[in-house]
Amino acid sequence: xxxxxxxxxxxxxxxxxxxxxxxxxxxxxxxxxxxxxxxxxxxxxxxxxxxxxxxxxxxxxxxxxxxxxxxxxxxxxxxxxxxxxxxxxxxxxxxxxxxxxxxxxxxxxxxxxxxxxxxxxxxxxxxxxxxxxxxxxxxxxxxxxxxxxxxxxxxxxxxxxxxxxxxxxxxxxxxxxxxxxxxxxxxxxxxxxxxxxxxxxxxxxxxxxxxxxxxxxxxxxxxxxxxxxxxxxxxxxxxxxxxxxxxxxxxxxxxxxxxxxxxxxxxxxxxxxxxxxxxxxxxxxxxxxxxxxxxxxxxxxxxxxxxxxxxxxxxxxxxxxxxxxxxxxxxxxxxxxxxxxxxxxxxxxxxxxxxxxxxxxxxxxxxxxxxxxxxxxxxxxxxxxxxxxxxxxxxxxxxxxxxxxxxxxxxxxxxxxxxxxxxxxx
Amino acid sequence: xxxxxxxxxxxxxxxxxxxxxxxxxxxxxxxxxxxxxxxxxxxxxxxxxxxxxxxxxxxxxxxxxxxxxxxxxxxxxxxxxxxxxxxxxxxxxxxxxxxxxxxxxxxxxxxxxxxxxxxxxxxxxxxxxxxxxxxxxxxxxxxxxxxxxxxxxxxxxxxxxxxxxxxxxxxxxxxxxxxxxxxxxxxxxxxxxxxxxxxxxxxxxxxxxxxxxxxxxxxxxxxxxxxxxxxxxxxxxxxxxxxxxxxxxxxxxxxxxxxxxxxxxxxxxxxxxxxxxxxxxxxxxxxxxxxxxxxxxxxxxxxxxxxxxxxxxxxxxxxxxxxxxxxxxxxxxxxxxxxxxxxxxxxxxxxxxxxxxxxxxxxxxxxxxxxxxxxxxxxxxxxxxxxxxxxxxxxxxxxxxxxxxxxxxxxxxxxxxxxxxxxxxx
Numbered sequence: 001x002x003x004x005x006x007x008x009x010x011x012x013x014x015x016x017x018x019x020x021x022x023x024x025x026x027x028x029x030x031x032x033x034x035x036x037x038x039x040x041x042x043x044x045x046x047x048x049x050x051x052x053x054x055x056x057x058x059x060x061x062x063x064x065x066x067x068x069x070x071x072x073x074x075x076x077x078x079x080x081x082x083x084x085x086x087x088x089x090x091x092x093x094x095x096x097x098x099x100x101x102x103x104x105x106x107x108x109x110x111x112x113x114x115x116x117x118x119x120x121x122x123x124x125x126x127x128x129x130x131x132x133x134x135x136x137x138x139x140x141x142x143x144x145x146x147x148x149x150x151x152x153x154x155x156x157x158x159x160x161x162x163x164x165x166x167x168x169x170x171x172x173x174x175x176x177x178x179x180x181x182x183x184x185x186x187x188x189x190x191x192x193x194x195x196x197x198x199x200x201x202x203x204x205x206x207x208x209x210x211x212x213x214x215x216x217x218x219x220x221x222x223x224x225x226x227x228x229x230x231x232x233x234x235x236x237x238x239x240x241x242x243x244x245x246x247x248x249x250x251x252x253x254x255x256x257x258x259x260x261x262x263x264x265x266x267x268x269x270x271x272x273x274x275x276x277x278x279x280x281x282x283x284x285x286x287x288x289x290x291x292x293x294x295x296x297x298x299x300x301x302x303x304x305x306x307x308x309x310x311x312x313x314x315x316x317x318x319x320x321x322x323x324x325x326x327x328x329x330x331x332x333x334x335x336x337x338x339x340x341x342x343x344x345x346x347x348x349x350x351x352x353x354x355x356x357x358x359x360x361x362x363x364x365x366x367x368x369x370x371x372x373x374x375x376x377x378x379x380x381x382x383x384x385x386x387x388x389x390x391x392x393x394x395x396x397x398x399x400x401x402x403x404x405x406x407x408x409x410x411x412x413x414x415x416x417x418x419x420x421x422x423x424x425x426x
Numbered sequence: 427x428x429x430x431x432x433x434x435x436x437x438x439x440x441x442x443x444x445x446x447x448x449x450x451x452x453x454x455x456x457x458x459x460x461x462x463x464x465x466x467x468x469x470x471x472x473x474x475x476x477x478x479x480x481x482x483x484x485x486x487x488x489x490x491x492x493x494x495x496x497x498x499x500x501x502x503x504x505x506x507x508x509x510x511x512x513x514x515x516x517x518x519x520x521x522x523x524x525x526x527x528x529x530x531x532x533x534x535x536x537x538x539x540x541x542x543x544x545x546x547x548x549x550x551x552x553x554x555x556x557x558x559x560x561x562x563x564x565x566x567x568x569x570x571x572x573x574x575x576x577x578x579x580x581x582x583x584x585x586x587x588x589x590x591x592x593x594x595x596x597x598x599x600x601x602x603x604x605x606x607x608x609x610x611x612x613x614x615x616x617x618x619x620x621x622x623x624x625x626x627x628x629x630x631x632x633x634x635x636x637x638x639x640x641x642x643x644x645x646x647x648x649x650x651x652x653x654x655x656x657x658x659x660x661x662x663x664x665x666x667x668x669x670x671x672x673x674x675x676x677x678x679x680x681x682x683x684x685x686x687x688x689x690x691x692x693x694x695x696x697x698x699x700x701x702x703x704x705x706x707x708x709x710x711x712x713x714x715x716x717x718x719x720x721x722x723x724x725x726x727x728x729x730x731x732x733x734x735x736x737x738x739x740x741x742x743x744x745x746x747x748x749x750x751x752x753x754x755x756x757x758x759x760x761x762x763x764x765x766x767x768x769x770x771x772x773x774x775x776x777x778x779x780x781x782x783x784x785x786x787x788x789x790x791x792x793x794x795x796x797x798x799x800x801x802x803x804x805x806x807x808x809x810x811x812x813x814x815x816x817x818x819x820x821x822x823x824x825x826x827x828x829x830x831x832x833x834x835x836x837x838x839x840x841x842x843x844x845x846x847x848x849x850x851x852x
Contacts, residue, residue, distance in 0.1 A: 023784040242840040249842030369838025391831035393819040405817035412795025414668040416675030
């Protein structure tokens with residue numbers, strides 16, 4: 001109960017700040033971001049001390065080396081965080097852009113403008129650099145932010161948020177705009193996702209379990225991110241040399257990320273030609289293959305894929321492989337098992353490519369390129385808050401615009417509306 | 427349990443249809459809408475018989491006359507429904523529009539296109555015409571639809587949906603695209619709002635209680651609609667004659683709808699001049715006033731407003747009135763009590779007007795016009811699914827674009843991504 005009151009008080013402070021932030025000038029926000037970057041670097045020693053304490057506790061708790069690596073900060077990583085804030089400052093202001101305007105027959109002038117969302121809730125796991133990234137992107141887009149980082153990074157996150165918050169305030173950002181929940185209790189997430197009326201959105205980043213739990217339980221609107229069961233379909237009209245490169249890149253270049261491929265679908269007519277060399281390429285990189293019976297009739301030493309394999313996000317050097325009779329079967333497989341993230345076809349047939357792009361249901365559908373490009377930076381947004389796998393509000397890589405809403409500004413000269421039969425409500 | 431299976435089967439049929447709908451040509455959808463309009467009119471007698479049965483049951487259950495009026499259909503209302511479908515057919519196709527495109531340095535061509543959401547869930551109350559409107563707007567935007575109408579209108583809604591569904595199928599719309607839940611059990615709403623992975627969005631229309639319950643419990647993304655605690659602020663620089671007209675229109679022209687005004691805020695400097703005549707105008711229309719103590723010192727016979735009055739959506743000929751010291755106090759009052767719907771200022775001062783528009787947090791902020799204009803038709807969208815009071819996805823009146831999402835289509839020539847330090851996930 002005390003915890004709930006504390007979180008609510010922080011959210012209320014953020015909400016109060018958000019009203020002032022919404023009309024703060026662009027140059028004030030950008031200058032603050034530069035001051036915050038400088039403060040990170042001049043406070044690096046203090047931040048690294050807190051991070052060392054987090055690292056010590058996590059190592060004592062027996063965390064894996066890969067986890068510790070995500071948690072660790074050093075001078076270079078702090079410089080990268082600072083540089084990230086400066087790059088964010090240099091991006092165009094996402095606020096104030098007009099995206100609809102009309103003068104109505106009655107003389108009313110209606111304009112729709114980009115405005116901040118208000119208060120953004122971010123829930124994330126190990127990496128402390130997300131703290132600085134999220135604060136920077138939220139301030140740039142005129143939002144207040146309530147952060148809940150990983151429990152193991154609490155001392156690091158607290159040091160980063162305190163440093164940035166102080167520098168922001170000194171540069172004219174309203175007090176209360178940056179809030180970090182300084183408690184390890186997992187129940188804090190549940191309190192946060194029920195702050196209806198105080199938080200305008202919750203963005204979870206992390207494991208599938210965390211995201212699922214938040215989507216199922218939150219009464220605050222959520223942007224679902226991150227799950228990626230991505231497919232590459234090698235069509236009968238594929239350039240097979242291109243297919244080897246694309247499949248290898250999509251699986252091997254970074255298997256732990258959400259835009260890596262998990263399943264390879266191959267047209268029956270090219271399977272016998274394509275699969276032996278593809279398997280040799282992938283095995284040279286240590287990839288384990290799991291195939292359907294038809295794959296095993298070409299590659300007898302491949303493990304048999306179970307039904308669960310088609311829906312699994314391995315995040316590892318494992319690839320499920322299935323032979324399909326045609327592009328329709330590939331599209332049906334993808335629409336059944338995918339997570340709405342990124343899908344690719346390799347083909348030289350323009351009609352098949354067009355049909356695949358139209359009918360596959362995903363944020364991003366590639367023709368003759370690797371799924372690994374789904375990323376805010378690769379898409380030219382200059383920033384990324386995460387990758388949305390839902391269809392509401394924003395889909396695919398989220399840049400600054402994903403942190404904005406709209407407002408209609410209407411000018412009249414005393415217009416009133418005549419009573420009309422149409423009903424607006426209920 | 428049987429109910430849950432039945433609803434799930436209907437949602438799965440809608441989902442399967444949605445994949446085909448997404449690539450259906452514009453002319454097929456528009457031709458179907460015309461055929462559906464014709465079918466409504468040629469089946470009018472059968473629909474009216476079912477409606478008469480609904481009316482009889484509702485009258486026997488002791489429903490109020492205003493409720494029965496919302497439930498009632500007649501030949502004119504059926505013609506209006508048919509005409510609504512024809513007008514929807516005539517609107518521009520919201521699908522296939524490109525709203526972002528870039529060629530990246532590596533040669534990738536990235537385009538973002540408007541696509542359907544997929545399956546739209548609509549939950550609504552008495553009026554059977556919403557059944558036809560919702561079906562028409564969803565099909566026009568390439569979506570399948572799962573409808574849950576009011577229990578008292580079940581026979582009317584079933585007749586309308588069956589008529590439209592048959593005509594749509596005959597005109598080439600995939601089977602299963604139109605689904606109506608044919609059960610009165612209130613638990614059906616709860617099943618529907620937990621069809622994660624089958625429904626892409628739920629749009630509730632109706633009373634505040636229904637909407638609140640759905641927002642709190644749904645695991646499917648929700649677009650919150652309808653609650654409107656709207657304010658008019660009469661500034662010290664207001665044209666008082668204009669203010670009388672605007673306030674009267676916003677309160678009296680249709681008090682039951684969400685864009686009607688519930689609270690009048692008056693600058694202290696003009697209150698003594700303004701309020702006596704304003705009160706006379708409103709009382710002539712039967713409006714009851716509830717005022718703060720300062721209002722009562724000018725109008726002694728006004729009831730004292732309680733704290734709850736500032737947050738109440740009366741939906742009736744009642745108006746709360748408060749005197750404020752300045753525009754800042756008006757903005758603070760509005761941001762504290764409003765529901766994010768529509769707010770208005772009456773002023774001739776350009777700086778005050780600008781400040782009010784920037785700082786008031788609502789879907790629509792008017793200068794010198796009535797809040798009653800917040801409506802999809804008045805805004806030039808040619809349609810309206812509801813009025814969103816949330817900030818995610820869509821805010822304010824929802825036209826066809828609110829029923830769409832986006833998809834990135836990316837063309838390459840074999841591009842693969844180099845391993846890079848930036849992390850996309852977690």
